[in-house]
Amino acid sequence: MNADRHVAVVTPWYPDPQVTYAGAFVRAQVEAVAHGCAELAVYHLKSWPVGAVGAPLDADPAVVDLHARLLARSDAPLATAGGAVLHRVPALTPRDTRWITHSDASARWLRAFLGGAPLKAPIVHAHVPITGGWAALENAAPGARVYMTEHASFLAELLEQPAARARYDEILERADGFFVVGEPLYERIAAEFPHHAAKLEYIANPIDFAAPRERPPAALRRWLSVAALNERKRIDYLIEAFRRCRDRDPEITLTLAGDGRLRADLEALTARLGVTGAVEFLGSVDPGQVAGLMASHDLFVHTSRHETFGVVVVEALAAGTPVLVTRSGGSDQVLHGIETEAGRLFDVDPDPDVLVDAYLELRERHPAGTDVAAAREHLRAKYSYEAVAQRHFAVWDREGDR
Template sequence: MNTVPPETNVVYLALGARRVRAAAAHTARLAADGHRVTLARTDDPAWDSVAVAPAVDVLPVRSAEEARRLARAAAVTYAGDAEALAAVYGLDTRLEPAAEPGRRTGPADLAVVTPWYPSPDDPFAGAFVRGSTSAVRDRFERISVLHTQSWYYPPGRLRGQLLGVAAERQAVRCGNAVVSDEPEGEITRVAVPTPAGGDYLAYGDEQTVALRAALPTGRIEAPVVHAHTGIMAGVVAARLARPDARLVVTEHSTFLAKVFAQPGARRRYAEMLDRADALLCVSGSLRDQLADFFPGHTDKLHVVPNAIDFDAFAQRPEPPKAPDRWLYLGRLMEHKGVLTLVDAFTALAAEEPELTLTLVGSGPLAGTIDERAAAAGLTGRITVRPPVGPEEVTALLHEHDVLAHASRRETFGMTIVEALATGTPVLVALSEGPAETLAGLHESAGAVFEPTTDPAAIVAAYRQLKDRLARLDLPGARAALDARYGRVAVADQLLAAYSGGHEPGAPMAAPARRRIAGSPLPEATVRTARRVVRKLF
């Protein structure tokens, strides 16, 4: 339920392009609760693929001044992205509908810190974090998930930093967190206005400042803290965990080389490792990579995979009769190999008229995929759909015949395991993570190929899959993967990592507390100069 009285005049401001799915979901919820809802938004192409509830009135907004006038006239205003927060700087606003708007984060026995978690904006993001948290849910009385959700804005120079400072202050002013209960524990979703562009030092700083402002004591009140991804949540947890807390960090990232190429990032990661008690890597290849970067910390590095709840994935009634309906689940990004996959499909389409390819996800290549499909005359056979929640993955897999996964860089390959949990065969590139995940299962699980940008390699693997589809041992592959990655097996490994006490390490300093009132200009000027210096040095 929502505490806003029914039939209230509600305005929801969505002035950027990065949180349109959240805006659609939140306004639909408000309308369903009986409110008169106006979605005030810009005319951006991002809305072309998002459905707004029929009961929601859509009002185009052309300027921040116009948005501010609407906010003043409304009974309740929600500012749903960084641009909206900046536009209503100093006014009374909310972030998203909540059953208990004033609720604060409580103390916990286990705190989980993560930049990714399923949410209305992206129901698939961070499903692996939810999986590991759910695996140990029965072992702790109180679990607190602290989701520092980046609300990205264009960084620019001074103009971008002015927007960022105003958005950050407004988020804190109106309560920058929403707390709710989910089956895996208490969820605190913290709005973190963040400059886009991959500045990982800035990411860690913004998330630290926002989470500290959201927590009642400014500290993570738990004796055990589990952070996901070192340069972001690991850094945040190292700064905000209690001095006596045991800190465990799981690294999932496929982009560590990119992170450490940035000045200062490797040093900051090392400081996080000094404070951490254990760093868990989701694959052996990732552990080896980190051991090369930080040879002095190899004693803290361990391999603990992602946890998969096999019981949550119903097996399909019968195996597919032909590998005709391809499904891709994940981000639409270059290193995921989605364009190579589309090109391979295109090469097969003429001789295989029954083939279809569905790509479920979001990312910068969505438009490019649509353009390639249209150019090849395959619109309707190649389709892009928005991300779905974990609870919808099983049905999607049952509706298709094969999971196609051409990523050239992957630390684990969670969707591969989920597909085989349902009895769906896979067509997979053997990058580092999937090579470990599918070790010993190549012949029983589907067909594999080396990571490539050559569509012909995928075409050849598909033909192998088609030839031996009837000979696959999908139940055997499922049983083997359950023994490796099932929630019981992984829960035992996580609990071992959580035990052992805490050896006091070097404390990690947090950024200075920031002002939350006054003109944003002085602080924006300092941030602009700092950003320039980082790029130069």
Template sequence: MHVLVVPSWYPTTEAPLDGIYFAEQARCLQAHGMDVGVVYPEHQSLRRLAATTFGHKHFQTEWTTDHGIPTLRRYGWNVWWQVPPGLRCRIGSAVRLARKYVDRRGVPDVVHAHSARWAGAAAARVSDAFGVPYVLTEHFSGFQRGSILPWRRPLVDRGLRQASGLAAVSAGLKDALTGREGVVPQDVAVHPNPVRASFFTRPPKGRPSESPFRFVTVAGLNSRKNIGGLIDAFTQAFEASNGASLTILGDGPRRAALEARARRLGVEDQVAFRGQQGRSGVREALWGAHAFVLPSRHETFGVALVEAMATGLPVVATRCGGPADIVTEKTGLLVPPDAPVALAEALCTIRNRWGAYDAECIRAHAVTRYGPAPFVRRTQSFYRRARAA
């Protein structure tokens, strides 16, 4: 089966982890015998604009093999696409890319849009142009946060209504989608994201010694991820103690403020900021930890949680959407979001009960539910039903 993927966000040379899971999903499908391609009208943030980058990216179209997947990109800059005419321009750019894609690789059997943020409307137009069905998987937390701007809603709703198949990556996101006009619960499946189970494995040399007890988190340093709340909770639980440490992987606009917060609270020697890491760096950090923490205010799924569990780590997460589907009593603890006292208590509990968690059981849970095999089965069935409809 030939599948054309249209993602609302995707890895770039300047932001290589943005939408990395879309690329990994495409590669997983390709590895299981499917013919997969991607079209992406790339609109970089002007904050990244420099003479060198503009020299490489000046609104040209280029074929690449990103992540081993045939990919047609149009390189551009985010001048005005966040206003109505600009968003329609981006959608039109995706349709033009799809026409060039078809000229070289033929008409796909199905188009797969990731998020109705804009790719759904683009996929609807591609579907009309070539007479093929499209499916849409939703990942965007804006549906849970109620942050879809009014002028975007007609395009978002078109993408949702016209799809031959709809899925959300968690039950919480499904509930948010089915609150929209014309979207009913029975039309939305729950298709969680997969984990690279062959890459995120148990540590080959075993876990480090229990002292200090090492917590790790992987998150963008922004308000939604609430790393400040995690630092507060860690301080409550382990202030002036050498028995625990916290490693923070990720970068973002709040990094300087968070580092200052750790200093102000007196835990700067226990809290390490490692910055943004590649996949190998994330895996190394997980292998060197005893437990994983995700303190988010909103999560549509929680890829980082599943990756941590695939390495056998118990987890602490907030009931902020997706984690409620993932975390069980055997794999970790759930606490309310924005509740530092409850989070501090959970951190202490995980440390005190760490020996009771079965790493093999945690990994088996992650692989059985979120590994490549169940993902491919769900996705193939998704495509077959869309084509039959």
């Protein structure tokens, strides 16, 4: 523990009893670094939409006044990962899609929660700059250093909004350090704001490497997907490719962990393709279950069109399970240099035979032509809790030493 590290984490995403996986990577970061901090407090600014669609937040001043009064008297410090303290700070937001209003609301409600006083911590690390980052900058104490990490997959939509774009530029200007979790985000932000490109740095989401499977899978028959059931993840494509592979080997099965609005359609597709008995829909799973799921399957398959960082790919390899994943941005970066050892990458392509061919090639050479243990060690050095914690400490301490 470092007696000088008093840290506040400000985030719009953090697991709660309703959605236990939302912002699990933020909790992982907290768990990774908490042991090295004298004090670590998390401020969870969860969005609470109110009012009529399109109405401004101040349309009903009585609601706004009441919420400010409640925030000032309703703090119940909660226990969270690593012995850190968690404050739930519901942020009333208008029902609109303008990011600038959500950004303003985040800063406003954190200020109300703090009673107008600044955050006490001299180090503030925020997640999602447009909301958590702005709230941190507007509520940090004078002289405090404010860092932030961008994870968001909605950046393109945000930057199309002029006011939000200008706010983002200001955030980049004022932040003491600005981190991204993957190459796609790095390239996007550097291209949009070239005058801030030198400020961008990588920082990884920490992954638990503690419990690998006892022995590598003998045959790649039990497939696993851990992904939301939405268009971007292309689960319909996965099911069709799975059906074609199953035509060649009736022993293979597919487990789908994750939920989403496409679930009914995907279940219907599974029935239409005649593979209902071979496909299991698990629904949402708790983050704590993921490592066990990875270890109890033979192959992790991921068909996403775009990823900012390949968390689940690293989780699969941390469990010792080979991967068959699309070149979706984040996954490419994670597997750079260890593609063959880890499993197989394949292109994002509408033709399911691309996945089928990749699977057959991987199955042909596994296990002699893969080395998951080596891939795992390679990733452990970059993404383990210890490695990511040291990266945070190096950033926080280098500025403090100046």
